[in-house]
Amino acid sequence: MNVHVQGCPVVANDLPKPVRRESGQREVFCGLTGIVWLHRKIQDAFFLVVGSRTCAHLIQSAAGVMIFAEPRFATAIMEEKDLAGLTDANDELDRIVVQLIARRPDIRLLFLVGSCPSEVIKLDLSRAALRLSQKFSPAVRILNYSGSGIETTFTQGEDACLASLVPAAPPTRTSEDQLLIVGSLADVVEDQFIRLFDALGMGRVQFLPPRNTAGLPEIGPNTKFLLAQPFLADTARALEDRGAVRLAAPFPLGVEGTTAWLRAAADAFGVAPALFEAVTQPYRIRAERALVRYRDLLGGRSIFLFPDSQLEIPLARFLSRELSMHLVEVGTPYLHREHLAEELRLLPDDVALSEGQDVDLQLDRCRAARPDLVVCGLGLANPLEAEGMTTKWSIELVFTPIQGYEQAADLAELFARPLVRRAKLVA
Amino acid sequence: MQLTVWTYEGPPHVGAMRVATGMDGLHYVLHAPQGDTYADLLFTMIERRDRRPPVTYTTFSARDLGGDTADLFKSAAQNAYDRFQPQAMLVGASCTGSLIQDDPGGLARALDLPIPVVAVDLPAYQRKENWGAAETFYQLVRTLAGPSAPAPGRPRPQRAAGVRPRCNLLGPTALGFRHRDDIVEITSLLAKLGIDVNVTAPMGATPADIAGLGEADFNVVLYPEIAGQTASWLQRTFGQPFTKTVPIGVSATREFVEEVARLAGVDASATLASASTRLPWYSRSVDSTYLTGKRVFIFGDATHAVAAARIASDELGFMVVGLGTYSREFGREIRDAAKRYDVEPLITDDYLEVEAKIAELQPELVLGTQMERHIAKRLGIPCAVISAPVHVQDFPARYAPQMGFEGANVIFDTWVHPLMMGLEEHLLAMFKDDFEFKDGTVPSHLGAGHSSPVADRPVQVSVSESNIAAVWAADAEKELHKIPFFVRGKARRNTERFANENGVATITIETLYDAKAHYAR
Numbered sequence: 001m002n003v004h005v006q007g008c009p010v011v012a013n014d015l016p017k018p019v020r021r022e023s024g025q026r027e028v029f030c031g032l033t034g035i036v037w038l039h040r041k042i043q044d045a046f047f048l049v050v051g052s053r054t055c056a057h058l059i060q061s062a063a064g065v066m067i068f069a070e071p072r073f074a075t076a077i078m079e080e081k082d083l084a085g086l087t088d089a090n091d092e093l094d095r096i097v098v099q100l101i102a103r104r105p106d107i108r109l110l111f112l113v114g115s116c117p118s119e120v121i122k123l124d125l126s127r128a129a130l131r132l133s134q135k136f137s138p139a140v141r142i143l144n145y146s147g148s149g150i151e152t153t154f155t156q157g158e159d160a161c162l163a164s165l166v167p168a169a170p171p172t173r174t175s176e177d178q179l180l181i182v183g184s185l186a187d188v189v190e191d192q193f194i195r196l197f198d199a200l201g202m203g204r205v206q207f208l209p210p211r212n213t214a215g216l217p218e219i220g221p222n223t224k225f226l227l228a229q230p231f232l233a234d235t236a237r238a239l240e241d242r243g244a245v246r247l248a249a250p251f252p253l254g255v256e257g258t259t260a261w262l263r264a265a266a267d268a269f270g271v272a273p274a275l276f277e278a279v280t281q282p283y284r285i286r287a288e289r290a291l292v293r294y295r296d297l298l299g300g301r302s303i304f305l306f307p308d309s310q311l312e313i314p315l316a317r318f319l320s321r322e323l324s325m326h327l328v329e330v331g332t333p334y335l336h337r338e339h340l341a342e343e344l345r346l347l348p349d350d351v352a353l354s355e356g357q358d359v360d361l362q363l364d365r366c367r368a369a370r371p372d373l374v375v376c377g378l379g380l381a382n383p384l385e386a387e388g389m390t391t392k393w394s395i396e397l398v399f400t401p402i403q404g405y406e407q408a409a410d411l412a413e414l415f416a417r418p419l420v421r422r423a424k425l426v427a
Numbered sequence: 428m429q430l431t432v433w434t435y436e437g438p439p440h441v442g443a444m445r446v447a448t449g450m451d452g453l454h455y456v457l458h459a460p461q462g463d464t465y466a467d468l469l470f471t472m473i474e475r476r477d478r479r480p481p482v483t484y485t486t487f488s489a490r491d492l493g494g495d496t497a498d499l500f501k502s503a504a505q506n507a508y509d510r511f512q513p514q515a516m517l518v519g520a521s522c523t524g525s526l527i528q529d530d531p532g533g534l535a536r537a538l539d540l541p542i543p544v545v546a547v548d549l550p551a552y553q554r555k556e557n558w559g560a561a562e563t564f565y566q567l568v569r570t571l572a573g574p575s576a577p578a579p580g581r582p583r584p585q586r587a588a589g590v591r592p593r594c595n596l597l598g599p600t601a602l603g604f605r606h607r608d609d610i611v612e613i614t615s616l617l618a619k620l621g622i623d624v625n626v627t628a629p630m631g632a633t634p635a636d637i638a639g640l641g642e643a644d645f646n647v648v649l650y651p652e653i654a655g656q657t658a659s660w661l662q663r664t665f666g667q668p669f670t671k672t673v674p675i676g677v678s679a680t681r682e683f684v685e686e687v688a689r690l691a692g693v694d695a696s697a698t699l700a701s702a703s704t705r706l707p708w709y710s711r712s713v714d715s716t717y718l719t720g721k722r723v724f725i726f727g728d729a730t731h732a733v734a735a736a737r738i739a740s741d742e743l744g745f746m747v748v749g750l751g752t753y754s755r756e757f758g759r760e761i762r763d764a765a766k767r768y769d770v771e772p773l774i775t776d777d778y779l780e781v782e783a784k785i786a787e788l789q790p791e792l793v794l795g796t797q798m799e800r801h802i803a804k805r806l807g808i809p810c811a812v813i814s815a816p817v818h819v820q821d822f823p824a825r826y827a828p829q830m831g832f833e834g835a836n837v838i839f840d841t842w843v844h845p846l847m848m849g850l851e852e853h854l855l856a857m858f859k860d861d862f863e864f865k866d867g868t869v870p871s872h873l874g875a876g877h878s879s880p881v882a883d884r885p886v887q888v889s890v891s892e893s894n895i896a897a898v899w900a901a902d903a904e905k906e907l908h909k910i911p912f913f914v915r916g917k918a919r920r921n922t923e924r925f926a927n928e929n930g931v932a933t934i935t936i937e938t939l940y941d942a943k944a945h946y947a948r
Contacts, residue, residue: 025503026486030462050428052522052551057437058465061473076428080552083526092428099430116460116523119489149462150489150523360510379467379479386477 017344017353019335024358027379028308028333029395030149031157032115033062037399038161039072041184042209044108047073048100049147050093050125051115062395072107074100078117089123090131097132097142107140109213111161114146141213143168153333155231155309155398158184162208165216166238169208172220179205179265180217180244182236183229186401187211193252193404196262199279202269208235219244224268226261228252228403230343231310233336250342252403253311253411254318255287260342283405290409291322297416299324304366306376307331307357308394315375315397317346323412327351328371331362373419390418433778433798435753435816439549439559440521441466446563446653447517448480448601449630453567454513455482456504458496458524458531473819474602483507485524497529501538504531508540515543515571515634517563522551543634545570555776557652557728557754560600564629565656571637576664583666586644592691593623595643597658597669598650599630604731604815606630608828609649613674616831617647619698620684622691641665645690649673649830651730652754675734677706677742677835704832706839710743717849722917724749724790726773726781726799727814729757731829733764735794735813738838740768749773749788751781778802789917792846797821807916809845897926899934906936921946 032055035047049055056075063071076096082089093112101107110132112125125144133142145164147157162182172178179202181193190207197205206217208225217223221243227236230251240246249264250257259280266276303325305312312332319325327347331354337344347353354362359380366374367387374384374391381391392415402411440457447455448470457463464484470476485503487496504518518531532546547566549559577583586592596613599606610631614624625643626636646661646669648654658669668690674683681699688695709715723745725735729752739745751773752761758774765772773784782802785793793803793810797818803810812821813829827841828834846852899907910918918939925942926934 024486025464025484026461027464027467028461029465030460032462033465053431053434053436053438053555054440054463054522054551056431056434057441058462060433061465061469071432074430074432075434077431077434078428078552080550082428083552089428096428096430116462117526120492120523120526148489149460150487150492153461360506377468378472379464380471382471382475382477383479 017347017349017351020352020354022354022356022358022361024356025360026153026333026357027306027359027377028357029062029154029377030058030116031147031152031154031160032059032113032149033154034147034157034161035059035073035113036063037184038158038209041211042109042213043211044106044213045072045111046100046104046107046109047111047113048097049073049075049113049115050118050123051075051078051113052117053077055115055117072104083121089121090128093123093128094132094135097136101136101140110136110140110142111164112142112144113161114144114148116148116150119146119148119150141168153310155229155311156234156334158229159232159234162232163234163238165209166219166235166242169216169219169242171242172218172222175222176203177222177224177269178203178218179269180208180219180223180225180239181205182208182225182227182239183232184209185228185403189401189403189407192406196279196283197265200262200266200269200271200275202265202271221245224265226265227339229311230314230336230340231334233339236339246339248342250317250346251311251314253314254322254408255284255291255405256322256346257314257318258287258403258405258408259284280405287405287408291412294409294412294416295323297419298412300326301372301419302326302328302369303373303375303415304328304369304371305330305332306362306366306374306380306394307333307354308375308377309398310334311394311397312375313340313343313347313353316351317343318408318411319415320348320351321346322408323415325373325415328369329354329362329365331355331357333357373415375415390422392418431777435776435778435796435798436556437466437469438522438551439554439556439562440519440551441469442556442559442561443517443519443547443549443563444470444480444482445556445560445600445602446567446629447482448476449599449603449606450481450628450632450634452514452633452635453481453517454507454511454515455480455517455519456500456507456531456535457482457484457519457521458500458527458529459484459486459521460523461486461488463521463523470601473817474822475819476601480601481511481513483511487524487527492527496527497534500529500531500534504535504540505538508538508542513542513634515545515567516540517545517547517567519547519549520551525549525551543570558756560653561656564597564600564653565660567629567634568637568640568657569660571634572640572661573664575638575641577641577666583644591621591623592645592693593625593643594687594691595625595640595646595661595667596627597646597648598652598654599627600650600653601630602815603630603650603653604728604813604817604821605827605829605834606650608826609830609834611826612828612831612833613647613649616674616680616684616698617687619701620688620691620695621693622687641667643667645669647687652728652757673730673734674830675731675834676738676838677704677832679734679737680704680831680835702832704835706742706835709839714849715744715843717852718843718846719744720746721792721846722746722748722788722790723792723794724785724788724799725813726751726753726793726795728752729754729760731814733760734829736764736768738835739794739842742835743839743842745792748790749784751775751784789920791914791917792842794842811842811845897923897931897934897938900936903934903936903939906939918943 081087114125129142129144143164145160219242223244226247247264250260252258252261316330329352335355470480485499518535535544547563646658648658648669661667672683674680684695723739732752736747747768750765753776762772794813796814800810827837922942
């Protein structure tokens with residue numbers, strides 16, 4: 001355990017760490033899956049996937065086979081006649097959108113979401129969005145992005161969605177610096193951060209995505225933004241195109257990550273170190289106290305992370321530095337070296353990083369290592385359990401509030417629970 | 428294009444996966460983009476399988492499209508063969524894979540693998556999951572069993588005296604509704620008749636077993652959606668007759684036993700005489716009196732829906748008020764059955780249409796799929812699941828077949844449990860003003876926290892009602908709330924309909940009782 005409540009800048013090495021790159025069969029959701037949490041977050045938005053029956057089946061399977069009786073997502077399933085040119089796919093899409101908006105007059109923001117088949121046949125959804133926007137404006141705003149599996153993995157769907165929101169955001173109205181938090185956070189976590197930023201005297205903080213379409217943040221050259229998620233490369237680029245400036249920071253997972261993340265904002269906004277110390281200290285102490293139990297449970301245990309959500313690098317940093325776990329392999333579907341620079345510096349020198357996936361080879365390595373805990377997607381979890389390994393579903397890490405001080409112990413609990421359970425079961 | 432909120436069936440390649448995953452020694456190489464691997468979790472999470480499905484995906488991405496996706500397929504197939512050493516291989520493409528037109532069959536042939544390779548071409552933009560399973564099973568059987576087919580026109584050789592008759596059980600797959608347990612039940616029923624099972628397929632069969640399908644005397648088709656086409660081909664090619672009765676319910680099981688005995692040339696009387704099931708007696712027992720005429724809505728795959736309607740009507744004394752299926756291929760079967768119960772058949776794969784129908788009919792019980800379970804929950808109507816698509820809890824740990832005599836017992840329990848007990852319902856009606864029987868009481872076994880029924884709220888069904896809705900007078904509304912909640916929704920609806928049909932603008936207590944008399948049953 002080498003995290004200090006004082007939160008002094010951690011001296012870590014800057015050596016580039018070697019990364020194993022693999023390409024082969026992946027066991028990762030495609031970007032469409034982001035809809036499952038995005039439609040809960042943006043409460044007046046609706047997501048219309050323009051795709052195949054497979055896309056519709058994926059979304060409902062990923063959503064746990066219908067958790068919601070009235071979901072705010074649907075699929076426009078392409079049929080033979082759309083592909084064969086017997087009908088104009090654009091006319092068909094317009095017809096579906098009219099039908100949908102008539103059925104759901106509560107929709108204020110409609111995303112047309114591209115899929116593998118719509119990308120392959122080059123159905124131009126950006127033109128469709130423009131065309132339909134003219135028709136339904138101002139009642140409904142219509143945007144588009146791609147969640148296709150040939151272009152995006154799992155959480156990159158959120159990236160594509162948020163990036164599509166950026167051009168729709170209004171310009172800033174004042175010349176004062178403004179802080180923007182980028183990335184879906186649970187409302188409860190957002191509220192916690194708002195209270196912290198208030199206490200730090202940093203003024204109004206905006207969030208992307210907003211809870212409601214009306215709350216789209218203002219963006220301009222005086223916008224300084226903090227990424228709350230490590231998978232937002234396109235969104236960051238779109239914000240930078242609007243003149244906004246990214247604040248480099250680790251991600252707000254664990255006590256250390258949260259402190260460093262808040263500090264990056266505080267420093268940029270000229271918050272006095274003493275005030276930062278005074279405001280954050282009680283939170284840090286409380287979170288540290290909550291983590292002690294988990295350090296006893298998890299310390300010294302080995303963990304293998306399969307690539308899934310792109311949260312793997314910050315998670316690995318938290319697990320190794322705050323819970324003293326041993327990292328066997330840390331896989332990530334995609335590694336953004338610039339956005340993760342602060343995280344990579346904090347990882348142990350000998351960490352085995354892998355980017356991309358060849359699932360059979362990776363399973364071989366995992367079996368050979370026999371780690372105490374494996375973090376993996378839903379397709380692999382039960383088979384690995386049957387082989388006697390203990391697993392944590394990575395998707396839960398995306399759906400559960402895990403950011404910030406108050407959630408540090410909840411995050412640790414997610415890893416501890418499978419081990420506690422395995423120890424309990426005797427039959 | 429078709430607007431879909433929820434879908435009853437996946438794409439056809441998921442049907443192929445259900446066949447491959449049910450079998451042993453078969454590997455499926457699927458030309459598909461990264462996201463399509465989601466299908467694995469249907470098997471590992473929803474069905475709680477302890478192994479990954481035997482499927483290798485090529486996982487092509489956008490940058491591969493400019494290059495050589497064909498090579499990607501070939502190396503994936505070669506690697507899969509080297510690693511898994513299957514007895515046979517299935518190759519095909521998912522919806523996106525089919526758009527890039529790489530011809531998995533031709534590419535796999537070029538590899539010249541030392542095993543049979545079966546290419547399945549599944550039109551993803553026309554067909555769906557069950558069709559994909561049926562087609563895959565058929566192509567596998569043709570390829571693997573075809574070579575041992577007798578010359579055309581040659582009669583089937585007579586079974587030697589003293590040799591027990593043998594049949595194949597056709598149709599069970601991975602992710603099927605209670606297929607695992609149905610096989611056990613039917614195998615043991617056949618054993619009682621002195622009939623052996625040659626091969627059960629696809630579930631549990633190896634490619635070598637499939638090659639030996641022709642050795643059986645006849646076929647038992649458990650799930651026509653999946654095995655119908657294959658059974659017809661086996662009849663034409665090997666002269667094997669097949670069963671038409673699906674043994675779900677007591678009467679159907681008895682008919683099935685007779686049919687099988689006829690095909691096998693054995694005597695069924697001893698088996699029928701000794702067969703015991705509790706359903707008929709439980710149905711006659713006094714507590715079941717309250718089941719009389721309960722209005723039930725049924726929706727699912729065609730086989731389970733038709734069987735459910737028969738059981739509901741003939742064996743439990745319910746009244747079938749709605750019957751439908753998402754299996755368009757079996758529209759005729761559903762229409763025929765619907766005639767028997769004098770209801771309008773509902774053949775659709777639009778979940779919203781089913782929801783509107785249920786809201787309109789206000790049944791007292793829904794028998795359906797996972798989708799109907801959600802509809803029923805929202806409307807506050809009891810529901811039991813009778814068909815795929817299903818959720819993890821529909822793969823129970825206990826033995827719970829749907830077929831055979833034990834299946835009938837399971838069905839009695841699972842359909843009646845969501846309802847109140849007979850005695851409970853009577854007491855609630857008699858003591859409805861007692862403080863212990865509060866308004867909105869749900870069946871006691873569902874306990875606190877269960878969503879309270881919303882069935883008595885006015886339901887907006889459709890815009891087709893041309894009449895202007897009648898208004899409830901305050902005292903009539905109060906009177907309505909004295910009616911037990913589990914029939915209140917129906918009473919409200921009937922009264923409103925009665926008022927509209929008779930041009931009554933304000934519903935009074937008199938209107939309420941006029942309507943009650945009008946609709947008395």
